[in-house]
Amino acid sequence: MRHVTAGGDALVLMPTGGGKSLCYQLPALCRPGMAVIVSPLIALMRDQVAALRQVGVEAAALNSSLTGPERAQVRAAMRENRLKLLYAAPERLMVPDFLDMLAGTPISLIAIDEAHCVSQWGHDFRPEYLQLAMLAERFPNVPRIALTATADPQTREDIAKRLGLEESARFVSSFDRPNIRYAVMPKSGPMKQLQTFLKAHEEESGIVYCLSRNAVEETANALCTQGVNALPYHAGLPADVRAANQDAFLTSEGLVLVATVAFGMGIDKPDVRFVVHLDLPSSLEAYYQETGRAGRDGLPAETLLLYGMQDLVLRRSMIEQGSSPPEIKRVERAKLESLLGVCETATCRRQAILAHFGEILAQPCGNCDNCLNPVETWDGTVAAQKALSAAWRTRQRFGVGHLTDILLGTLNEKIERFGHDKLPTFGVGTELDRKGWGAVFRQLIARGALEVDHDSYGALCVTEYGDAVLRGREKIFFRQDHGGKSARAMLKKKAERIALAPADEKLFEVLRAERARLAKEQKLPAYVIFHDATLAAIASARPKDRQELGQLPGLGTTKLDRYGDAILAIVNQAN
Template sequence: MSDVRREEGGDTMSSAEQQLPGAGLAGTSVPDADPLLQVLDKVFGFRSFRPGQEGIIRALCNGRDAFVLMPTGGGKSLCYQLPALVREGTAIVVSPLIALMKDQVDSLRQLGVAAACYHSALGAAESRQLLARLHAGELDLLYVAPERLLSEGFLARLSDIDVALIAIDEAHCISQWGHDFRPEYLQLPVLREHFPGVPLAALTATADPQTRRDIVERLGLQQAHTHIASFDRPNIRYTVLEKARPFEQLQRFLARHRGESGIVYALSRKRTEEIAGKLAASGLRAAPYHAGLPDALRHSTQEAFLRDDLDIVVATVAFGMGIDKPNVRFVVHYDLPKNLESYYQETGRAGRDGLTSEALLLFGYGDIALVRSLIEQSENPEQVRIELHKLNAMVAYAEERGCRRRTLLGYFGESLEEDCGNCDTCLDPPETWDATEDARKALSCVYRVGQRFGVGYVVEVLRGADNERVRRNNHQTLSTWGIGADKSSDHWSSLLRQLIQRGYLHQDIGNYSVLKLTERARPLLRGEESLELPVPRLRVRAVKKPKKSRGPIGDYDQTLFERLRTRRKQIADAQGIPPYMVFSDATLAEMAAVVPQTAQELLQINGVGLTKLERFGADFLEELGQGGEA
């Protein structure tokens, strides 16, 4: 059984504390309980396991392999962190990003756990010191990138120490079917040869059935303890709006989230900078983040966001994978993601603490063409085929007129018995309209202009634009010129995009995106069929906020909650750590609901362990002693 070592000053715990997970854990709130529950309580501050965690943890503690598919915020990390504290030796955790390693290690150190990460950014002196601690048996967990782990020198070092277990995080990176395939992960199966008796855990938050099979086969996990958790994140409200003046749509959405943390994803670096600049100019605390920015600037932006000094990060997909910040209240996709795996993982960065959060997608048919062109630039035809298949599934989700959560979960092989009641189509079912006449006008106009122009020009002719281009083409003489003047440009643009998506029109991307009629358009033009379409949704449905806020355990006092957040920020700033590493929003919400008045009562709150009680308990008890009065 492993010691649980304190990080401060490198001191070890007292001999009584080193008896984990046996008896002698005075001060825990679960005396005489199961030994694993005592570790869970004493170190992590939780009274019980989340669904699925206990079976995984017991399997690893007993030396079995494990395959874990658990959504973001579902408690995946604990599944290997707790066994690392129980088994003899040091647990090796494979992770693809330095930011992800650092965040995990910093959080563990706040719990008093001896953890470290070994990566290319460490200096020579730091590396030597870390390796000395590893050989001395002073580390419970060591996080390392796959390429560094698999170097001959490092594997030789590991052969000289006790390896408690090997955890491969973000395991979907090993599969070409995974949305974030990384070639360096392909070599990880050799770990079986080097450490045949060490339990191996593969963990991921996002994998469709094909990706799961690939992970199991490549890592030899056919006999592993397998846990496939529900993909459902019921605290996240999913909304899709048709993209029309997207920055204005974003502003309206953000107006309901003043002072809250959120991420806005965009496809291009240029767009992230444009959006962030406009938001900052409007008085919001926003900044861009993408791989083209200087390292120092990206680091400072990430740190400011983690410490709640920055509310909004506008980013490409380069941001967020290494972020465990639990109080992200919203995620906006300004542009269409390439696949549902990316969408699910990125929206999953909201509401990791279980509190109410929102995910907004602005869906434009022009985005489909852009993403498709990016995919088709690949020289690997098999990869193109896979990615186009995934893009089609993403578009189908965005066009869904039924419960969005059912469609999202169905993609991952999970069925929902009834509508979720917490997505835009459930809260505000889409209306439909008879689009037959307008569709005929639009299709006729495409035909009359010779099937040689794109959406924008066709809309100009429909609305009777009198400009040089129209006159140069003599299109002001067409029968379709001006027949749509009674409708807005947005109306006709939306209609044309839907006609493209439903196969009445083909948009020739390789020829300046000109519109051409398809065979399917003929019966509609001849009056042989009609067309019903959903009314475009351009605004988020307003949802009244209750007087009392709702947390994981019930209603809580919002005024007291905000005071606790303020105190938490003061403590975090004084210690130079992100506020969530003091306590999560969910823990503060439970405090605001229960209002504990003694140390023992505070210890009953989920997320309050002995180490954090010792470090922060007095400050929060002082605030709680004042009750809910401002």
């Protein structure tokens, strides 16, 4: 903040909820003129403008959701130099007449949020971001700051190059979000697993991600029939329904939003208590950003990723059948492999995630499923050789189901038609059941011993590494998946949210009710008024006057003036 306030350019990498917005908001208040914030999503603009206005800052946004008169009001405020921060989407910012208007306005700084969108190596590339490099030429003396929460070293270099920030200062903070608990499990009746998980999170807000629009609709409907307050969100919904569902999620408490990845970037709701993935994300960066929407208020939050063999096949198929050039596909495959590595690791997941971003966590975190419920490993070399042999002896033309039938000695029409009951591998794998062989094949694919031939309808092919395992030159160890009661116990495990003395819990609930009333009155999300952590601090400290109240977190001068007397009246009544 000191660097940007002094007029320097910066590239900032900081985790979701780590305070990226402050890195440009505070310098914007300190420097003369109006700050321009480039943001890709209307929801983020709306949330940040509302929060800034709550603390007395003149801020506005220009986007497609505004009416003609509303846009005219913003432009008038710009001409009269009344704004300190203006949020705009990249495509609107680069319109020539808008750039001309900015040229006549004193600009304090330009902030480019979600800067990974400029990189083709990133997980959310947006072509319109490429035009933002022109801002350096158009406003050469205005400091620029680019910010992102998810960028591996290669993506960071690409961001700097594409935005002309190669010589700028770089600020990289820890990517660790210690309040978030990571859990990854193989799919085993995903709806049932989801139901078990949600029972531990009643009356809490959360996001459930699905890969397809159909899956979103089906999951949301199923949850509603089970009494869960759930709404769908995907790009195929009518715009007004999509906006209404998003607003309901932002302003309500205890609502579950079932969504595709079309939802989420820029969502500033701090009290999201859980994020569930019912399908495998596209990369570790996508997974990290999506899980990072939980626990932005710093309070404990849980995440759950369910994945299976079909996810691996589908994700790899999406890469191979995509229109990206070969070099980009190679990177996409590598990013998916990094995510699979985290899924299959038997050690601390947080250590594996942070290592991908170039950060070393010295000790296991103690707050992921592998730390809380240590995983056993087993020497899977012989089982792997049987599976690899089945693929090799059938000329690498068949998928998991058929190969499993061979290993289990299952006689059916297809086995007889191809004469596979005569193979030496027929019936040699009865030490494992079908689920066990599914885990073996899944981990062989994840480890790169087998690869899926998408042109041959999912046939499994033995790789060079797989050949080394098959011929006894390499050993391979597999994780022993949790099953039965152990898995259910993990799904039900929930961290304590706010540590309040029993005597203070009633006051906390009264304060929450008052916050809800104020939010409804002003048509704002409750968290824009106060975070739960602020209400908990008030309930615990029981301040006697404005001076004591003002020393608590989340209570600046403007909020003291606006809400101080009402809060003190509630506290005094409780005393």
